[in-house]
Amino acid sequence: MYKVQKKDGTLEDFDRNKILNGVVRAGGSPEDAQKVLAEVETWLPTVAKEGVVKSYEIRTKVLSILNQINPAVAKSFESFKKSQ
Numbered sequence: 081m082y083k084v085q086k087k088d089g090t091l092e093d094f095d096r097n098k099i100l101n102g103v104v105r106a107g108g109s110p111e112d113a114q115k116v117l118a119e120v121e122t123w124l125p126t127v128a129k130e131g132v133v134k135s136y137e138i139r140t141k142v143l144s145i146l147n148q149i150n151p152a153v154a155k156s157f158e159s160f161k162k163s164q
Contacts, residue, residue, distance in 0.1 A: 082124055083132045091132065096121070099142060106157035108150055116145045 082094035096117055103113035120141055127133055146154035 081131075082128055084138065085132050085134045087135065094124070094133070099138075102142070102157060102160070103146065103153065106146075106153050106160065108146070108153040108157075112146075112150055112153060115149060116142055119145050 083091045084094050085091055099117050099120060100110075100113040103116050104110060108116075120138065123141055124133060127137060143154055143158055146157055
């Protein structure tokens with residue numbers, strides 16, 4: 081299982097549902113969300129250092145994939161800002 085390092089430095093388990101839900105909330109279809117998740121899960125082992133990947137790296141990858149399959153959804157996804 082991969083860990084995600086958040087902006088504040090804390091670690092949490094990689095949660096595939098966050099990607100699925102984020103893509104759908106941005107207007108993507110469940111099929112789009114599955115495509116994005118599959119690509120992210122293939123990409124993770126190539127970037128994770130000791131099983132850890134930074135949250136911004138995942139976000140950047142999701143945006144990159146969405147720009148290829150549905151640019152309108154990518155724009156909507158990019159506009160999401162997590163309130164803290």
